[in-house]
Amino acid sequence: MRRRICYALIWMMLYTVPVVHAQDITALKMHKQRLYRQYTRLAASAQDTTMDARYYHLSLRIRFRPNLLEGEVEALFQSRVDNLNTIVLDLDDAMNVTAVGASAGAFQHNNQKLRLTLKKTYHRNDTLRVRVRYRGLPANDGGDWFVFDTIEDSLDHVWTLSEPYGARYWWPCKDTPADKADSVDIRVTVPAGLWVASNGLLADSVLTDSTNTFFWKERYPIAPYLVSLAVAPYARFRDSYPLPGGDVLPLYFYVYPSEEARAREVFKETRDHLDVLSAYFGPYPFAKEKYGLARFGWGGGMEHQTLTSVGRVSEAWRFLYVHELGHQWFGDALTCASWRDIWLNEGFASYSEALYAEARGYGELPPGRAAYDAYMSSQLYYGDETVYREDTTSVAGLFDRVVYDKGSWILHMLRGQLGDTLFFKGLRRYARDSTLLYTSVRTADVRSAFEEVSGRALKTFFDQWLLYPFYPSYEVGWQTSTSDSGSVLTVTIRQEQPRPVYQLNLELKAYYSNGADTVLTLFNDSRDQTYRFVLSHAPVNLRLDPGNKVLKNVRYRNEAAYTPRITIDSARPNPFREQIEIRVTSWRNVPPELTVFDVSGRRLRRLKARVAGAFHDYYYAWDGRTDTGRRVAAGIYFIADAEGKAAARVLYLK
Ligand SMILES: [Zn+2]
Known part of the structure; x- marks a missing residue:
């Protein structure tokens, strides 16, 4: 399932907290915003x-x-x-x-x-x-x-x-x-x-x-x-997709009558989507029946088995169509046995989008690793929710973006840890395992598939990303000395986040004065660790995880100026009448100050943190008043940090 709505709709403010990085507002990918109604009835029925x-x-x-x-x-x-x-x-x-x-x-x-x-x-x-x-x-x-x-x-x-x-x-x-x-x-x-x-x-x-x-x-x-x-009263048309072995998969399309001409154009791509995903995952799992798309009145897509429902016919929805097709393997043929493991559906379907970007390009980027990396960057998640959803009583909580974005990053990071060959072998093993196919699955089943093909124990890998909020924050220090055998690079890596201590293979890129560079690898699994490398020359600079294979924050001790990450995690309730509570994660050593702006950019109010939490999290409140105590008019306001690196759009009602 993927919700997709127009960011410009003000009524959306009634339901969601749009949190954006100020510098990214123009580049904001609209389809990342999802809308869910709160569903508070106790869902965990026996x-x-x-x-x-x-x-x-x-x-x-x-x-x-x-x-x-x-x-x-x-x-x-x-x-x-x-x-x-x-x-x-x-x-x-x-x-x-x-x-x-x-x-x-x-x-x-x-x-x-x-x-x-x-x-x-x-x-x-x-x-x-x-x-x-x-x-x-x-x-x-x-x-x-x-x-x-x-x-x-x-x-x-x-x-x-x-x-x-x-x-x-x-x-x-x-x-x-x-x-x-x-x-x-x-x-x-x-x-x-x-x-x-x-x-x-x-x-x-x-x-x-x-x-x-x-x-x-x-x-x-x-x-x-x-x-x-x-x-x-659907307009109906069909297409067909050749299967390995000579069979043909019928493709059925059911669209609103006024959309038929456009749908015939847009849905031509379905065959190509099947080509791309079956190359990664193995044959389409419902090959003896059909695949189809049916138009419905919900503003997103839903992966109904053999017949995805979609809320719009548009080329701009390409990645949503791919997402729902990915669910036919992950969600439908293999279904999460518990909603707590919803990432087995949504993380995998979201990762299908990135694989499609790699195979067919993304935006201006041609097919290849750069397109894939750009797509993964669009799915970064740094917040305080866990991918494993302990509380399944709220639909909004169940389909939090953490299960889509960080869920897909778990697969991206696993690919980084195992390398492409083992990763894709494991992915196909999971997708095609005859004891799992068409059953309901758990995270342990994914883990076993990747453990079998790689021979590595992966419990720690999955636990650290599924059960904890946030991500590792590394502080990197380094120095060089000379020895008989060459230049000795000593690197110290400290994990600054409260918990857990992450256990990961990391890459370290050393840059030389002549423009050359080399990639070093290390295994990092304790709070403070020191590594020594003997190199032919002394490097002039160093970067941890240069390929962005790990969700992380890095601070370099040698560099006086660095850019600590800051995000606004939540602003609730939004819209608000009395007071809005804002939660910020910042890796600065002092609580950041927030500023309230109106839509014309005027500064109205400075906000200081009221509470500091254990996870670099800070809490603020705004009561709809300016620094001089005057009540502002009802409308849209922006709350941003001093450097404009993070901003939330909020709606004040009177
Ligand atoms: Zn989905």
Whole structure:
């Protein structure tokens, strides 16, 4: 999933804190901004672990004016325990259950749980079939799970986006990414004139004067959140992609009627996206079915299995299309078993974008390492959130940019640690491992794949980047002396961050007075470490990690002037009425002073840190007043550090 919105929209201020580096404002990549509504309902619902989902048959009817969803879901489960008398499914209370059948004899439905009493007792490995009939208007309780929408203000449009907790809002299931069904059938009846796009292959369609019925069959294992519907009077066209071995993968496109001509142009590239990603990851994982794109009304993309939903048809969205295609391998064929490991979906999909940049170029940069490096630089993350998401109760928190940006940097850094050959071998091992493919996975599975191909223990590598906020901050000192064998370079490296002590291979580039340079390598794994290198000449300068293979801050002791990093991590609430709290990370030794500017650049207020935290973090507050105590007018203001290296845009309401 990737949210993409226009930075210029002021209403965005209602939901997000745009934090930008002042000097980068013009170069800001709009698509890095994401928007999520807060979803505070406790999401960590206890799923029924007494049975495994095997198969779901969804039979749905969608009515308009009044809008209504009528459904009958038949589900096959396998008991994991003896003496099984009841099972519990997830289903939102807005769906009114009218009947249950097959093995289910009675039901209780409340608090998003549907408890089914079984007609007989089942034992371990027994298969049981239940049927649930229900109707209602899906509640979009903090999300856009099942949306009755319109195109061009008049055409009926229904779309779903069930990640992470939305399947239960429109169909009863075990709503967890940890339990994939082996297959799913989806039969949907809609008014005549509408088309239904969904997962897998279209097995049948019945078009009458009053209704259209579509029957989709997904024969690959699928997690409930990846089951989707896209319903509209779609313009439809197809393409095909040649597979190794002579088969052909059909490509299906469903777009709004007014966009068809543009879509036929823009989506021509899909074949090339498949070329690029399958060269890196191995064959497209749903080769016996299809890949497709369906237009929907959400401002981003969602990697529904075999059918990505996208919010716009535009060449400018190229990297988003690549991101969602990358998810077909990482997210769909291999699905994070727990939302805490969401980086296994989003970090990998974001890294797919960088690989695409390397293969096809990025901006003005031609294909190659420079394009890749530039793309990775656009995904830098220096903040205080951890990639591992302990708290899964807020959708905004779950899809924090840390899992996209720092998540993709974990792969970039692993590539730096292992070298290209082992890294890509490990990536393919993970993507193609027959014991993992089409299952739900954990970080340990990625680690094992890379450990197997490299023969290296990688637990520390993953733990230090997944479980801790921030990044290492190195202080580098060096001096030279002469010996019989040449010039001796002594380098001391101190890790200044509070914790952990990072363990990494690092490169050190030595520059000579004649313009030549040489790259030295070292392994750094303690708080203070000293290295000695014998060189033919004394270097005149030194740079740690010149290729930016590690997320870090570096300070050179020999250099009086250096540029410490400063970032504004958060400004909340934004917009604000009473007071806005600002959090800054700075590697300076004194708390930085912040200044509030209006949009014309006038300085209104100087802010001093109120609290200093343990991680080089400082806390500020602004009450909407100038230095002289006057209340400012409602509007947009910028809060920046003295050198203009970091700035936040805030909205003051009266
Ligand atoms: Zn994504």
